[in-house]
Amino acid sequence: MTSDFKSIGKYISILYRQAQSYISHQLRPYNIGSGQYTFLLALYRQDGINQEELSQELLIDKATTARALLKLEEEGYVKRERDPVDKRAYRVFITKKAGKVKPVIYQTIRTWSDLLENELNEEEKAVLGTILEKMVNSAKLHLQKNWP
Amino acid sequence: MTSDFKSIGKYISILYRQAQSYISHQLRPYNIGSGQYTFLLALYRQDGINQEELSQELLIDKATTARALLKLEEEGYVKRERDPVDKRAYRVFITKKAGKVKPVIYQTIRTWSDLLENELNEEEKAVLGTILEKMVNSAKLHLQKNWP
Numbered sequence: 325m326t327s328d329f330k331s332i333g334k335y336i337s338i339l340y341r342q343a344q345s346y347i348s349h350q351l352r353p354y355n356i357g358s359g360q361y362t363f364l365l366a367l368y369r370q371d372g373i374n375q376e377e378l379s380q381e382l383l384i385d386k387a388t389t390a391r392a393l394l395k396l397e398e399e400g401y402v403k404r405e406r407d408p409v410d411k412r413a414y415r416v417f418i419t420k421k422a423g424k425v426k427p428v429i430y431q432t433i434r435t436w437s438d439l440l441e442n443e444l445n446e447e448e449k450a451v452l453g454t455i456l457e458k459m460v461n462s463a464k465l466h467l468q469k470n471w472p
Numbered sequence: 473m474t475s476d477f478k479s480i481g482k483y484i485s486i487l488y489r490q491a492q493s494y495i496s497h498q499l500r501p502y503n504i505g506s507g508q509y510t511f512l513l514a515l516y517r518q519d520g521i522n523q524e525e526l527s528q529e530l531l532i533d534k535a536t537t538a539r540a541l542l543k544l545e546e547e548g549y550v551k552r553e554r555d556p557v558d559k560r561a562y563r564v565f566i567t568k569k570a571g572k573v574k575p576v577i578y579q580t581i582r583t584w585s586d587l588l589e590n591e592l593n594e595e596e597k598a599v600l601g602t603i604l605e606k607m608v609n610s611a612k613l614h615l616q617k618n619w620p
Contacts, residue, residue: 331601331605332585332588332597332600332601332604333491333581333584333585333588335601335604335605335607335608336484336487336488336491336604337488337491337510338531338608339484339604339607339608339611340484340485340488341530341531341532342531342608342611342612342615343481343484343485343611344531345531345615346611346614346615348533357533358532358533358535358536362485382489383486383489383490383492383493384489384506385496385505385506387506388506433481436481437480437481439610439611439614440480440481440607440610440611442610443606443607443610444603444606444607448603449480451596451599451603452480452600452603452604453479453480453483455592455596455599455600456480456483456484456487456600457479457483458591458592459483459487459588459591459592460483460486460487460490462587462588462590462591463487463490463491463494463587463588464490466494466587467490467493467494
Protein backbone atom coordinates (compact mmCIF):
# COMPACT_ATOMS: atom_id res chain seq x y z
CA MET A 325 0.00 0.00 0.00
CA THR A 326 2.91 2.28 -0.67
CA SER A 327 0.90 4.40 -3.09
CA ASP A 328 -1.83 4.87 -0.46
CA PHE A 329 0.70 6.16 1.97
CA LYS A 330 2.12 8.53 -0.61
CA SER A 331 -1.27 10.23 -0.64
CA ILE A 332 -1.25 10.52 3.17
CA GLY A 333 1.61 13.00 2.92
CA LYS A 334 -0.32 14.77 0.19
CA TYR A 335 -3.50 14.89 2.29
CA ILE A 336 -1.61 16.31 5.26
CA SER A 337 -0.09 18.95 3.04
CA ILE A 338 -3.50 19.87 1.55
CA LEU A 339 -5.19 19.94 4.98
CA TYR A 340 -2.47 22.23 6.26
CA ARG A 341 -2.86 24.62 3.34
CA GLN A 342 -6.67 24.54 3.56
CA ALA A 343 -6.46 25.52 7.24
CA GLN A 344 -3.93 28.26 6.46
CA SER A 345 -6.14 29.55 3.70
CA TYR A 346 -9.24 29.69 5.94
CA ILE A 347 -7.47 31.14 8.97
CA SER A 348 -5.52 33.75 6.97
CA HIS A 349 -8.73 34.85 5.26
CA GLN A 350 -10.51 35.27 8.60
CA LEU A 351 -7.57 37.18 10.11
CA ARG A 352 -7.11 39.52 7.14
CA PRO A 353 -9.16 42.33 8.81
CA TYR A 354 -6.55 42.30 11.58
CA ASN A 355 -3.64 42.54 9.11
CA ILE A 356 -2.28 39.20 10.28
CA GLY A 357 -0.82 37.69 7.11
CA SER A 358 -0.52 34.09 5.97
CA GLY A 359 1.21 31.88 8.52
CA GLN A 360 1.88 34.74 10.96
CA TYR A 361 -0.71 33.53 13.47
CA THR A 362 1.49 30.45 14.04
CA PHE A 363 4.10 32.72 15.60
CA LEU A 364 1.52 34.47 17.76
CA LEU A 365 0.25 31.09 19.02
CA ALA A 366 3.78 30.12 20.04
CA LEU A 367 4.33 33.51 21.72
CA TYR A 368 1.09 33.26 23.70
CA ARG A 369 2.60 30.14 25.25
CA GLN A 370 6.15 31.49 25.61
CA ASP A 371 6.27 35.25 25.75
CA GLY A 372 9.83 36.55 25.51
CA ILE A 373 11.28 33.52 23.72
CA ASN A 374 14.53 33.90 21.81
CA GLN A 375 13.92 34.44 18.06
CA GLU A 376 16.20 31.59 17.04
CA GLU A 377 14.59 29.18 19.51
CA LEU A 378 11.20 30.18 18.14
CA SER A 379 12.37 29.34 14.62
CA GLN A 380 13.78 25.98 15.75
CA GLU A 381 10.73 25.06 17.79
CA LEU A 382 8.32 25.82 14.95
CA LEU A 383 10.64 24.21 12.37
CA ILE A 384 10.31 27.35 10.29
CA ASP A 385 13.54 28.60 8.72
CA LYS A 386 15.26 31.73 10.03
CA ALA A 387 14.50 33.92 7.00
CA THR A 388 10.76 33.14 7.08
CA THR A 389 10.71 33.65 10.85
CA ALA A 390 12.46 37.02 10.55
CA ARG A 391 10.06 38.15 7.80
CA ALA A 392 6.95 37.11 9.75
CA LEU A 393 8.14 38.78 12.98
CA LEU A 394 9.01 41.98 11.12
CA LYS A 395 5.48 42.13 9.71
CA LEU A 396 3.97 41.41 13.13
CA GLU A 397 6.19 44.11 14.65
CA GLU A 398 5.15 46.64 11.98
CA GLU A 399 1.51 45.86 12.80
CA GLY A 400 2.16 46.32 16.52
CA TYR A 401 1.59 42.70 17.57
CA VAL A 402 5.11 41.94 18.79
CA LYS A 403 8.17 43.77 20.07
CA ARG A 404 11.71 42.49 19.62
CA GLU A 405 14.41 43.35 22.14
CA ARG A 406 18.11 42.54 22.22
CA ASP A 407 18.84 39.71 24.61
CA PRO A 408 20.71 41.24 27.58
CA VAL A 409 22.95 38.16 27.81
CA ASP A 410 23.51 37.23 24.14
CA LYS A 411 23.70 40.67 22.48
CA ARG A 412 23.41 39.25 18.95
CA ALA A 413 20.10 37.55 19.76
CA TYR A 414 16.57 38.91 19.90
CA ARG A 415 13.85 38.08 22.37
CA VAL A 416 10.29 38.42 21.14
CA PHE A 417 7.41 39.76 23.24
CA ILE A 418 3.71 40.07 22.53
CA THR A 419 2.01 43.45 22.89
CA LYS A 420 -1.37 44.41 24.36
CA LYS A 421 -2.72 44.45 20.80
CA ALA A 422 -1.70 40.79 20.42
CA GLY A 423 -3.47 40.03 23.70
CA LYS A 424 -6.66 41.61 22.38
CA VAL A 425 -6.67 39.56 19.18
CA LYS A 426 -5.96 36.28 21.01
CA PRO A 427 -9.62 35.24 21.45
CA VAL A 428 -10.27 35.92 17.73
CA ILE A 429 -7.38 33.70 16.69
CA TYR A 430 -8.41 30.86 19.02
CA GLN A 431 -12.04 31.13 17.91
CA THR A 432 -11.03 31.00 14.24
CA ILE A 433 -8.99 27.84 14.79
CA ARG A 434 -11.85 26.34 16.81
CA THR A 435 -14.40 27.07 14.05
CA TRP A 436 -12.22 25.38 11.45
CA SER A 437 -11.55 22.38 13.73
CA ASP A 438 -15.27 22.02 14.46
CA LEU A 439 -16.04 22.05 10.77
CA LEU A 440 -13.71 19.09 10.14
CA GLU A 441 -14.63 17.38 13.40
CA ASN A 442 -18.29 17.23 12.40
CA GLU A 443 -17.33 14.84 9.62
CA LEU A 444 -15.92 12.22 11.99
CA ASN A 445 -17.37 9.97 14.66
CA GLU A 446 -15.79 9.57 18.11
CA GLU A 447 -13.91 6.41 17.14
CA GLU A 448 -12.44 7.98 14.02
CA LYS A 449 -11.31 11.01 16.03
CA ALA A 450 -9.59 8.84 18.63
CA VAL A 451 -7.87 6.62 16.04
CA LEU A 452 -6.75 9.61 14.03
CA GLY A 453 -5.30 11.35 17.09
CA THR A 454 -3.36 8.23 18.11
CA ILE A 455 -1.90 7.60 14.66
CA LEU A 456 -0.93 11.21 14.04
CA GLU A 457 0.73 11.46 17.45
CA LYS A 458 2.76 8.35 16.66
CA MET A 459 3.88 9.84 13.35
CA VAL A 460 4.80 13.20 14.92
CA ASN A 461 6.92 11.51 17.58
CA SER A 462 8.63 9.24 15.10
CA ALA A 463 9.42 12.21 12.82
CA LYS A 464 10.69 14.20 15.80
CA LEU A 465 13.07 11.39 16.80
CA HIS A 466 14.37 11.11 13.27
CA LEU A 467 14.96 14.85 12.91
CA GLN A 468 16.69 15.04 16.31
CA LYS A 469 18.91 12.10 15.45
CA ASN A 470 20.01 13.62 12.16
CA TRP A 471 20.18 17.29 13.12
CA PRO A 472 20.51 17.37 16.90
CA MET B 473 -13.40 14.80 22.77
CA THR B 474 -13.14 18.34 21.57
CA SER B 475 -9.73 18.85 23.14
CA ASP B 476 -8.44 15.71 21.42
CA PHE B 477 -9.53 17.04 18.11
CA LYS B 478 -7.86 20.37 18.76
CA SER B 479 -4.58 18.48 18.84
CA ILE B 480 -5.36 16.83 15.50
CA GLY B 481 -5.03 20.20 13.79
CA LYS B 482 -1.85 20.74 15.75
CA TYR B 483 -0.44 17.34 14.73
CA ILE B 484 -1.20 18.02 11.07
CA SER B 485 0.52 21.35 11.32
CA ILE B 486 3.59 19.82 13.02
CA LEU B 487 3.76 16.92 10.52
CA TYR B 488 3.62 19.40 7.66
CA ARG B 489 6.45 21.49 9.11
CA GLN B 490 8.53 18.40 9.93
CA ALA B 491 8.23 17.26 6.30
CA GLN B 492 9.07 20.75 5.02
CA SER B 493 12.06 20.89 7.31
CA TYR B 494 13.39 17.50 6.15
CA ILE B 495 12.71 18.07 2.44
CA SER B 496 14.12 21.62 2.41
CA HIS B 497 17.26 20.41 4.15
CA GLN B 498 17.76 17.65 1.58
CA LEU B 499 17.16 20.02 -1.33
CA ARG B 500 19.46 22.77 -0.05
CA PRO B 501 22.40 21.61 -2.25
CA TYR B 502 20.14 22.30 -5.25
CA ASN B 503 19.25 25.80 -4.01
CA ILE B 504 15.59 24.89 -3.77
CA GLY B 505 14.38 26.86 -0.76
CA SER B 506 11.74 26.10 1.83
CA GLY B 507 8.36 25.29 0.28
CA GLN B 508 9.57 25.88 -3.29
CA TYR B 509 9.49 22.18 -4.21
CA THR B 510 5.70 22.30 -3.78
CA PHE B 511 5.53 24.58 -6.83
CA LEU B 512 7.82 22.30 -8.83
CA LEU B 513 5.64 19.29 -7.98
CA ALA B 514 2.57 21.12 -9.30
CA LEU B 515 4.44 22.21 -12.43
CA TYR B 516 5.63 18.67 -13.17
CA ARG B 517 1.94 17.77 -13.40
CA GLN B 518 0.83 20.91 -15.23
CA ASP B 519 3.63 22.54 -17.15
CA GLY B 520 2.63 25.98 -18.47
CA ILE B 521 -0.11 26.64 -15.89
CA ASN B 522 -1.21 30.21 -15.28
CA GLN B 523 0.52 31.73 -12.20
CA GLU B 524 -2.75 32.75 -10.59
CA GLU B 525 -4.31 29.32 -11.13
CA LEU B 526 -1.22 27.77 -9.58
CA SER B 527 -1.66 29.98 -6.51
CA GLN B 528 -5.36 29.08 -6.24
CA GLU B 529 -4.80 25.38 -6.76
CA LEU B 530 -2.10 25.17 -4.10
CA LEU B 531 -4.04 27.50 -1.76
CA ILE B 532 -0.89 29.56 -1.40
CA ASP B 533 -1.39 33.33 -1.47
CA LYS B 534 -0.30 35.38 -4.50
CA ALA B 535 2.59 37.15 -2.76
CA THR B 536 4.16 33.89 -1.52
CA THR B 537 3.62 32.29 -4.94
CA ALA B 538 5.27 35.24 -6.70
CA ARG B 539 8.24 35.15 -4.31
CA ALA B 540 8.75 31.40 -4.68
CA LEU B 541 8.53 31.50 -8.49
CA LEU B 542 10.97 34.41 -8.66
CA LYS B 543 13.50 32.41 -6.63
CA LEU B 544 12.93 29.33 -8.80
CA GLU B 545 13.35 31.49 -11.92
CA GLU B 546 16.58 33.00 -10.60
CA GLU B 547 17.90 29.49 -9.99
CA GLY B 548 16.94 28.44 -13.51
CA TYR B 549 14.20 25.95 -12.56
CA VAL B 550 11.24 27.77 -14.12
CA LYS B 551 10.55 30.32 -16.85
CA ARG B 552 7.63 32.72 -16.76
CA GLU B 553 6.09 33.99 -19.97
CA ARG B 554 3.31 36.47 -20.58
CA ASP B 555 0.07 34.71 -21.44
CA PRO B 556 -0.58 35.43 -25.16
CA VAL B 557 -4.34 35.74 -24.47
CA ASP B 558 -4.44 37.49 -21.09
CA LYS B 559 -1.47 39.88 -21.34
CA ARG B 560 -1.50 40.70 -17.62
CA ALA B 561 -1.10 37.04 -16.66
CA TYR B 562 1.97 34.83 -16.53
CA ARG B 563 2.28 31.21 -17.54
CA VAL B 564 4.92 29.17 -15.76
CA PHE B 565 7.09 26.53 -17.44
CA ILE B 566 9.67 24.14 -16.04
CA THR B 567 13.16 24.10 -17.50
CA LYS B 568 15.50 21.21 -18.34
CA LYS B 569 17.23 21.84 -15.01
CA ALA B 570 13.90 21.26 -13.23
CA GLY B 571 13.50 18.03 -15.19
CA LYS B 572 16.92 16.85 -14.02
CA VAL B 573 16.15 17.46 -10.34
CA LYS B 574 12.73 15.77 -10.53
CA PRO B 575 13.96 12.28 -9.46
CA VAL B 576 15.81 13.80 -6.49
CA ILE B 577 12.67 15.59 -5.30
CA TYR B 578 10.49 12.50 -5.66
CA GLN B 579 13.09 10.31 -3.93
CA THR B 580 13.33 12.78 -1.03
CA ILE B 581 9.57 12.74 -0.52
CA ARG B 582 9.56 8.94 -0.78
CA THR B 583 12.30 8.58 1.85
CA TRP B 584 10.39 10.77 4.29
CA SER B 585 7.12 8.94 3.62
CA ASP B 586 8.81 5.56 4.12
CA LEU B 587 10.22 6.72 7.42
CA LEU B 588 6.75 7.56 8.75
CA GLU B 589 5.12 4.58 7.04
CA ASN B 590 7.38 2.16 8.89
CA GLU B 591 5.69 3.19 12.13
CA LEU B 592 2.23 2.06 10.99
CA ASN B 593 0.64 -1.27 10.17
CA GLU B 594 -1.47 -1.87 7.05
CA GLU B 595 -4.75 -1.28 8.87
CA GLU B 596 -3.60 2.00 10.38
CA LYS B 597 -2.41 3.20 6.97
CA ALA B 598 -5.75 2.36 5.36
CA VAL B 599 -7.83 3.97 8.15
CA LEU B 600 -5.63 7.06 8.15
CA GLY B 601 -5.92 7.47 4.38
CA THR B 602 -9.72 7.17 4.49
CA ILE B 603 -10.18 9.66 7.33
CA LEU B 604 -7.78 12.24 5.89
CA GLU B 605 -9.43 12.01 2.48
CA LYS B 606 -12.82 12.63 4.09
CA MET B 607 -11.48 15.70 5.89
CA VAL B 608 -9.80 17.09 2.75
CA ASN B 609 -13.02 16.76 0.76
CA SER B 610 -15.14 18.30 3.49
CA ALA B 611 -12.73 21.23 3.80
CA LYS B 612 -12.68 21.65 0.02
CA LEU B 613 -16.48 21.83 -0.10
CA HIS B 614 -16.54 24.38 2.68
CA LEU B 615 -13.90 26.60 1.07
CA GLN B 616 -15.63 26.43 -2.32
CA LYS B 617 -18.99 27.31 -0.77
CA ASN B 618 -17.59 30.34 1.02
CA TRP B 619 -15.10 31.59 -1.57
CA PRO B 620 -16.21 30.13 -4.87
